[in-house]
Amino acid sequence: MTASNLPAGSDTPDRVTREERRRRTEATILDAARELFAEQGFERATIRAVAARAHVDPALVMQYYGNKEGLFAASARWQVDHTRLAAASLADVPLTALEELFAAFEDPVMRDSAVALLRNCLTHESALGIMRDDVMCEPQAMIAKTIGGPDAELRAGLLGAAMIGTMIVRYLLEIPAVATASREDIERIMAPVLKTLVDPDT
Protein backbone atom coordinates (compact mmCIF):
# COMPACT_ATOMS: atom_id res chain seq x y z
CA MET A 1 0.00 0.00 0.00
CA THR A 2 1.43 3.38 -0.98
CA ALA A 3 0.69 6.79 0.50
CA SER A 4 -1.60 7.71 -2.44
CA ASN A 5 -3.96 4.82 -1.60
CA LEU A 6 -4.54 6.12 1.89
CA PRO A 7 -7.32 8.48 2.89
CA ALA A 8 -5.88 11.98 3.27
CA GLY A 9 -4.91 12.89 6.80
CA SER A 10 -4.77 9.31 8.13
CA ASP A 11 -1.36 7.64 7.86
CA THR A 12 0.64 10.14 5.84
CA PRO A 13 1.63 12.77 8.44
CA ASP A 14 2.40 10.00 10.91
CA ARG A 15 4.59 8.20 8.38
CA VAL A 16 6.55 11.35 7.59
CA THR A 17 7.09 11.90 11.29
CA ARG A 18 8.28 8.33 11.73
CA GLU A 19 10.76 8.68 8.84
CA GLU A 20 12.01 11.97 10.15
CA ARG A 21 12.38 10.45 13.61
CA ARG A 22 14.34 7.51 12.20
CA ARG A 23 16.59 9.86 10.25
CA ARG A 24 17.38 11.81 13.44
CA THR A 25 17.98 8.63 15.46
CA GLU A 26 20.36 7.34 12.77
CA ALA A 27 22.27 10.63 12.79
CA THR A 28 22.56 10.49 16.59
CA ILE A 29 23.81 6.89 16.48
CA LEU A 30 26.35 7.67 13.75
CA ASP A 31 27.65 10.72 15.67
CA ALA A 32 28.12 8.58 18.79
CA ALA A 33 29.80 5.83 16.75
CA ARG A 34 32.22 8.26 15.08
CA GLU A 35 33.20 9.67 18.48
CA LEU A 36 33.82 6.26 20.02
CA PHE A 37 35.65 4.81 16.99
CA ALA A 38 37.82 7.96 16.99
CA GLU A 39 38.53 7.87 20.75
CA GLN A 40 38.86 4.15 21.46
CA GLY A 41 39.43 2.46 18.11
CA PHE A 42 37.28 -0.18 16.44
CA GLU A 43 38.15 -3.16 18.66
CA ARG A 44 37.44 -1.50 22.00
CA ALA A 45 34.38 0.51 20.98
CA THR A 46 31.27 -1.62 21.60
CA ILE A 47 27.73 -1.48 20.17
CA ARG A 48 26.56 -1.19 23.80
CA ALA A 49 28.72 1.90 24.44
CA VAL A 50 27.60 3.53 21.18
CA ALA A 51 23.95 2.90 22.09
CA ALA A 52 24.49 4.31 25.60
CA ARG A 53 26.09 7.47 24.22
CA ALA A 54 23.24 7.88 21.69
CA HIS A 55 20.62 7.14 24.39
CA VAL A 56 19.05 4.30 22.37
CA ASP A 57 18.64 0.56 22.87
CA PRO A 58 21.57 -1.57 21.59
CA ALA A 59 19.01 -3.71 19.73
CA LEU A 60 18.08 -0.67 17.64
CA VAL A 61 21.72 -0.17 16.59
CA MET A 62 21.84 -3.83 15.53
CA GLN A 63 18.54 -3.48 13.68
CA TYR A 64 19.80 -0.45 11.71
CA TYR A 65 23.40 -1.55 10.98
CA GLY A 66 23.52 -5.34 11.44
CA ASN A 67 26.82 -5.47 13.33
CA LYS A 68 29.84 -3.37 14.34
CA GLU A 69 31.35 -3.65 10.84
CA GLY A 70 28.16 -2.22 9.34
CA LEU A 71 28.12 0.57 11.89
CA PHE A 72 31.76 1.41 11.16
CA ALA A 73 31.17 1.42 7.40
CA ALA A 74 28.18 3.77 7.82
CA SER A 75 29.93 6.14 10.24
CA ALA A 76 33.56 6.48 9.11
CA ARG A 77 33.39 8.13 5.73
CA TRP A 78 35.75 10.29 3.74
CA GLN A 79 34.07 12.80 1.48
CA VAL A 80 36.49 15.44 0.35
CA ASP A 81 35.91 17.58 -2.70
CA HIS A 82 39.09 17.63 -4.80
CA THR A 83 37.93 20.33 -7.27
CA ARG A 84 40.52 22.88 -6.08
CA LEU A 85 43.30 20.29 -5.95
CA ALA A 86 42.63 19.08 -9.48
CA ALA A 87 42.81 22.67 -10.77
CA ALA A 88 45.89 23.72 -8.74
CA SER A 89 49.14 24.64 -10.49
CA LEU A 90 52.26 22.66 -9.56
CA ALA A 91 53.38 25.49 -7.26
CA ASP A 92 50.00 25.57 -5.51
CA VAL A 93 49.56 21.79 -5.07
CA PRO A 94 51.25 21.47 -1.64
CA LEU A 95 49.36 24.28 0.09
CA THR A 96 46.05 23.27 -1.53
CA ALA A 97 46.52 19.63 -0.44
CA LEU A 98 47.48 20.71 3.10
CA GLU A 99 44.45 23.02 3.34
CA GLU A 100 42.20 20.19 2.14
CA LEU A 101 43.45 17.81 4.85
CA PHE A 102 43.37 20.43 7.62
CA ALA A 103 39.83 21.34 6.60
CA ALA A 104 38.74 17.71 7.10
CA PHE A 105 40.47 17.39 10.48
CA GLU A 106 39.28 20.74 11.81
CA ASP A 107 35.75 20.78 10.46
CA PRO A 108 33.28 20.05 13.29
CA VAL A 109 31.28 17.64 11.09
CA MET A 110 34.18 15.84 9.34
CA ARG A 111 36.61 15.70 12.28
CA ASP A 112 35.36 12.61 14.11
CA SER A 113 35.04 10.72 10.84
CA ALA A 114 38.59 11.68 9.83
CA VAL A 115 40.08 10.72 13.21
CA ALA A 116 38.05 7.47 13.30
CA LEU A 117 39.48 6.51 9.92
CA LEU A 118 43.03 7.45 10.80
CA ARG A 119 42.84 5.81 14.26
CA ASN A 120 41.81 2.48 12.75
CA CYS A 121 43.62 2.44 9.41
CA LEU A 122 46.54 0.33 10.68
CA THR A 123 44.47 -2.36 12.38
CA HIS A 124 41.12 -2.50 10.59
CA GLU A 125 40.75 -3.80 7.04
CA SER A 126 37.98 -1.49 5.79
CA ALA A 127 39.54 1.63 7.38
CA LEU A 128 42.81 0.69 5.69
CA GLY A 129 40.97 0.32 2.38
CA ILE A 130 39.37 3.79 2.62
CA MET A 131 42.66 5.33 3.74
CA ARG A 132 44.56 3.71 0.87
CA ASP A 133 42.04 4.25 -1.91
CA ASP A 134 40.06 7.40 -1.05
CA VAL A 135 42.43 9.42 1.17
CA MET A 136 45.76 8.55 -0.47
CA CYS A 137 45.52 7.08 -3.98
CA GLU A 138 42.73 9.23 -5.44
CA PRO A 139 44.36 12.65 -4.79
CA GLN A 140 47.78 11.09 -5.42
CA ALA A 141 46.81 10.22 -9.01
CA MET A 142 45.69 13.84 -9.60
CA ILE A 143 48.88 15.23 -8.11
CA ALA A 144 51.09 12.81 -10.09
CA LYS A 145 49.43 14.06 -13.27
CA THR A 146 50.27 17.68 -12.33
CA ILE A 147 53.87 16.74 -11.42
CA GLY A 148 54.61 14.67 -14.54
CA GLY A 149 57.95 13.06 -15.40
CA PRO A 150 59.54 9.76 -14.34
CA ASP A 151 59.26 10.14 -10.52
CA ALA A 152 55.74 11.65 -10.56
CA GLU A 153 53.95 8.75 -8.80
CA LEU A 154 56.65 8.35 -6.16
CA ARG A 155 56.86 12.10 -5.48
CA ALA A 156 53.06 12.30 -5.16
CA GLY A 157 53.11 9.27 -2.83
CA LEU A 158 55.81 10.81 -0.65
CA LEU A 159 53.82 14.07 -0.52
CA GLY A 160 50.83 12.11 0.77
CA ALA A 161 53.08 10.30 3.26
CA ALA A 162 54.49 13.56 4.66
CA MET A 163 51.00 15.02 5.00
CA ILE A 164 49.36 11.97 6.57
CA GLY A 165 52.35 11.72 8.94
CA THR A 166 51.73 15.33 9.97
CA MET A 167 48.06 14.58 10.72
CA ILE A 168 48.96 11.44 12.73
CA VAL A 169 51.61 13.26 14.75
CA ARG A 170 49.32 16.26 15.36
CA TYR A 171 45.92 14.69 16.04
CA LEU A 172 46.69 11.14 17.23
CA LEU A 173 50.19 10.82 18.68
CA GLU A 174 49.93 14.44 19.87
CA ILE A 175 53.66 15.17 19.77
CA PRO A 176 53.68 18.51 21.66
CA ALA A 177 55.55 20.75 19.18
CA VAL A 178 53.28 19.74 16.28
CA ALA A 179 50.04 19.34 18.28
CA THR A 180 50.23 22.81 19.82
CA ALA A 181 51.44 24.70 16.72
CA SER A 182 48.91 26.77 14.80
CA ARG A 183 47.67 25.40 11.52
CA GLU A 184 49.09 28.56 9.88
CA ASP A 185 52.61 27.91 11.24
CA ILE A 186 52.57 24.35 9.92
CA GLU A 187 51.38 25.55 6.50
CA ARG A 188 54.00 28.34 6.48
CA ILE A 189 56.79 25.84 7.19
CA MET A 190 55.58 22.83 5.19
CA ALA A 191 54.27 24.45 1.99
CA PRO A 192 57.72 25.57 0.69
CA VAL A 193 59.31 22.27 1.78
CA LEU A 194 56.69 20.23 -0.07
CA LYS A 195 57.10 22.51 -3.09
CA THR A 196 60.65 21.18 -3.48
CA LEU A 197 59.16 17.66 -3.35
CA VAL A 198 56.68 18.19 -6.19
CA ASP A 199 59.03 20.43 -8.17
CA PRO A 200 62.74 19.81 -7.44
CA ASP A 201 63.71 22.65 -9.81
CA THR A 202 62.20 25.40 -7.62
Place this chain on the structure above:
Amino acid sequence: MTASNLPAGSDTPDRVTREERRRRTEATILDAARELFAEQGFERATIRAVAARAHVDPALVMQYYGNKEGLFAASARWQVDHTRLAAASLADVPLTALEELFAAFEDPVMRDSAVALLRNCLTHESALGIMRDDVMCEPQAMIAKTIGGPDAELRAGLLGAAMIGTMIVRYLLEIPAVATASREDIERIMAPVLKTLVDPDT
Protein backbone atom coordinates in the same frame (compact mmCIF):
# COMPACT_ATOMS: atom_id res chain seq x y z
CA MET B 1 70.74 -23.55 48.29
CA THR B 2 73.20 -21.90 45.86
CA ALA B 3 75.30 -23.51 43.17
CA SER B 4 78.46 -23.30 45.35
CA ASN B 5 76.85 -25.50 47.99
CA LEU B 6 76.31 -28.31 45.52
CA PRO B 7 78.77 -31.12 44.91
CA ALA B 8 80.65 -30.44 41.65
CA GLY B 9 79.13 -32.08 38.62
CA SER B 10 75.68 -32.71 40.13
CA ASP B 11 73.18 -29.88 39.58
CA THR B 12 75.35 -27.23 37.95
CA PRO B 13 75.52 -28.41 34.31
CA ASP B 14 71.84 -29.33 34.46
CA ARG B 15 70.92 -25.88 35.80
CA VAL B 16 72.90 -24.14 33.08
CA THR B 17 71.12 -26.23 30.50
CA ARG B 18 67.76 -25.37 32.01
CA GLU B 19 68.54 -21.62 31.96
CA GLU B 20 69.80 -21.85 28.42
CA ARG B 21 66.69 -23.76 27.43
CA ARG B 22 64.46 -21.14 29.06
CA ARG B 23 66.36 -18.34 27.31
CA ARG B 24 65.82 -20.06 23.95
CA THR B 25 62.13 -20.68 24.65
CA GLU B 26 61.66 -17.03 25.61
CA ALA B 27 63.37 -15.89 22.40
CA THR B 28 61.11 -18.20 20.35
CA ILE B 29 57.98 -16.89 22.10
CA LEU B 30 59.03 -13.24 21.64
CA ASP B 31 59.76 -13.80 17.92
CA ALA B 32 56.30 -15.34 17.46
CA ALA B 33 54.68 -12.52 19.45
CA ARG B 34 56.45 -9.81 17.39
CA GLU B 35 55.30 -11.47 14.14
CA LEU B 36 51.67 -11.72 15.27
CA PHE B 37 51.50 -8.24 16.81
CA ALA B 38 53.00 -6.88 13.56
CA GLU B 39 50.64 -8.84 11.28
CA GLN B 40 47.35 -8.75 13.18
CA GLY B 41 47.65 -5.95 15.74
CA PHE B 42 47.43 -6.24 19.53
CA GLU B 43 43.68 -6.79 19.85
CA ARG B 44 43.39 -9.64 17.39
CA ALA B 45 46.64 -11.43 18.25
CA THR B 46 45.96 -14.00 21.00
CA ILE B 47 48.21 -15.71 23.57
CA ARG B 48 46.95 -19.00 22.11
CA ALA B 49 48.05 -18.06 18.57
CA VAL B 50 51.47 -16.89 19.81
CA ALA B 51 51.93 -20.16 21.72
CA ALA B 52 50.90 -22.19 18.67
CA ARG B 53 53.37 -20.34 16.45
CA ALA B 54 56.15 -20.83 19.02
CA HIS B 55 55.17 -24.53 19.50
CA VAL B 56 54.74 -24.12 23.28
CA ASP B 57 51.85 -24.45 25.72
CA PRO B 58 49.79 -21.23 26.20
CA ALA B 59 50.20 -21.73 29.99
CA LEU B 60 53.95 -21.30 29.58
CA VAL B 61 53.46 -17.93 27.83
CA MET B 62 51.24 -16.81 30.72
CA GLN B 63 53.80 -18.08 33.25
CA TYR B 64 56.61 -16.08 31.61
CA TYR B 65 54.77 -12.83 30.77
CA GLY B 66 51.65 -12.73 32.96
CA ASN B 67 49.25 -11.51 30.27
CA LYS B 68 49.08 -10.10 26.74
CA GLU B 69 50.16 -6.64 27.94
CA GLY B 70 53.30 -8.14 29.51
CA LEU B 71 54.02 -10.10 26.34
CA PHE B 72 53.61 -6.97 24.21
CA ALA B 73 55.88 -4.93 26.49
CA ALA B 74 58.57 -7.63 26.33
CA SER B 75 58.36 -8.15 22.57
CA ALA B 76 57.80 -4.73 20.97
CA ARG B 77 60.90 -2.74 21.75
CA TRP B 78 62.66 0.16 20.08
CA GLN B 79 66.41 0.16 20.51
CA VAL B 80 68.04 2.50 18.06
CA ASP B 81 71.51 3.88 18.58
CA HIS B 82 71.43 7.65 17.94
CA THR B 83 75.24 8.19 18.09
CA ARG B 84 75.48 9.12 14.38
CA LEU B 85 72.38 11.32 14.52
CA ALA B 86 73.65 13.27 17.54
CA ALA B 87 76.95 13.95 15.77
CA ALA B 88 75.43 14.81 12.34
CA SER B 89 75.79 18.32 10.91
CA LEU B 90 72.59 20.20 10.05
CA ALA B 91 73.03 19.30 6.37
CA ASP B 92 73.46 15.61 7.21
CA VAL B 93 70.58 15.31 9.71
CA PRO B 94 67.83 14.32 7.21
CA LEU B 95 69.74 11.53 5.45
CA THR B 96 71.15 10.22 8.76
CA ALA B 97 67.68 10.16 10.33
CA LEU B 98 66.20 8.45 7.25
CA GLU B 99 68.98 5.84 7.24
CA GLU B 100 68.39 5.17 10.94
CA LEU B 101 64.66 4.52 10.41
CA PHE B 102 65.16 2.42 7.27
CA ALA B 103 67.78 0.37 9.12
CA ALA B 104 65.23 -0.46 11.83
CA PHE B 105 62.49 -1.37 9.33
CA GLU B 106 64.73 -3.43 7.05
CA ASP B 107 66.89 -5.17 9.65
CA PRO B 108 65.78 -8.83 9.96
CA VAL B 109 65.95 -8.67 13.79
CA MET B 110 64.40 -5.19 14.34
CA ARG B 111 61.78 -5.32 11.58
CA ASP B 112 58.97 -7.21 13.34
CA SER B 113 59.44 -5.12 16.47
CA ALA B 114 59.31 -1.88 14.45
CA VAL B 115 56.20 -2.93 12.50
CA ALA B 116 54.51 -4.23 15.69
CA LEU B 117 55.06 -0.84 17.34
CA LEU B 118 53.89 1.14 14.33
CA ARG B 119 50.89 -1.15 13.70
CA ASN B 120 49.60 -0.64 17.25
CA CYS B 121 50.66 2.92 18.06
CA LEU B 122 47.27 4.45 17.20
CA THR B 123 45.15 2.01 19.21
CA HIS B 124 47.32 0.68 22.05
CA GLU B 125 48.41 2.88 24.97
CA SER B 126 51.89 1.45 25.61
CA ALA B 127 52.75 1.28 21.88
CA LEU B 128 51.66 4.93 21.61
CA GLY B 129 53.91 5.78 24.58
CA ILE B 130 56.99 4.12 23.03
CA MET B 131 56.24 5.71 19.65
CA ARG B 132 55.86 9.17 21.19
CA ASP B 133 58.73 9.08 23.67
CA ASP B 134 61.39 6.76 22.19
CA VAL B 135 60.77 6.88 18.44
CA MET B 136 59.70 10.53 18.08
CA CYS B 137 60.59 12.81 21.00
CA GLU B 138 64.07 11.49 21.85
CA PRO B 139 65.64 12.00 18.40
CA GLN B 140 63.47 15.11 17.91
CA ALA B 141 65.14 16.82 20.88
CA MET B 142 68.59 16.08 19.42
CA ILE B 143 67.58 17.34 15.99
CA ALA B 144 65.97 20.50 17.43
CA LYS B 145 69.26 21.27 19.17
CA THR B 146 71.13 20.96 15.85
CA ILE B 147 68.53 23.12 14.05
CA GLY B 148 68.38 25.93 16.65
CA GLY B 149 66.30 29.10 16.36
CA PRO B 150 62.65 29.84 17.14
CA ASP B 151 61.00 27.10 15.02
CA ALA B 152 63.53 24.38 15.96
CA GLU B 153 61.13 22.12 17.90
CA LEU B 154 58.36 22.44 15.32
CA ARG B 155 60.71 21.83 12.38
CA ALA B 156 62.17 18.77 14.13
CA GLY B 157 58.64 17.51 14.89
CA LEU B 158 57.56 17.96 11.26
CA LEU B 159 60.70 16.12 10.11
CA GLY B 160 59.72 13.21 12.35
CA ALA B 161 56.15 13.39 11.02
CA ALA B 162 57.28 13.24 7.38
CA MET B 163 59.55 10.29 8.11
CA ILE B 164 57.07 8.28 10.17
CA GLY B 165 54.44 8.98 7.50
CA THR B 166 56.81 7.53 4.90
CA MET B 167 57.29 4.35 6.98
CA ILE B 168 53.52 3.97 7.50
CA VAL B 169 52.76 4.46 3.81
CA ARG B 170 55.57 2.09 2.75
CA TYR B 171 55.35 -0.76 5.25
CA LEU B 172 51.75 -0.68 6.56
CA LEU B 173 49.37 1.03 4.13
CA GLU B 174 51.54 -0.27 1.26
CA ILE B 175 50.67 2.51 -1.17
CA PRO B 176 52.12 1.01 -4.38
CA ALA B 177 54.41 3.86 -5.56
CA VAL B 178 56.11 4.15 -2.16
CA ALA B 179 56.01 0.45 -1.19
CA THR B 180 57.69 -0.71 -4.41
CA ALA B 181 60.30 2.08 -4.68
CA SER B 182 63.87 1.29 -3.67
CA ARG B 183 65.09 2.65 -0.37
CA GLU B 184 67.77 4.52 -2.35
CA ASP B 185 65.19 6.29 -4.55
CA ILE B 186 63.26 7.44 -1.48
CA GLU B 187 66.46 8.71 0.17
CA ARG B 188 67.51 10.44 -3.06
CA ILE B 189 64.18 12.29 -3.30
CA MET B 190 63.48 12.95 0.39
CA ALA B 191 66.92 13.96 1.71
CA PRO B 192 67.12 17.29 -0.19
CA VAL B 193 63.43 18.02 0.55
CA LEU B 194 63.92 17.45 4.28
CA LYS B 195 67.09 19.57 4.14
CA THR B 196 64.92 22.59 3.32
CA LEU B 197 62.80 21.68 6.36
CA VAL B 198 65.69 21.65 8.84
CA ASP B 199 67.51 24.53 7.14
CA PRO B 200 65.20 26.86 5.18
CA ASP B 201 68.19 28.93 4.01
CA THR B 202 69.67 26.14 1.84
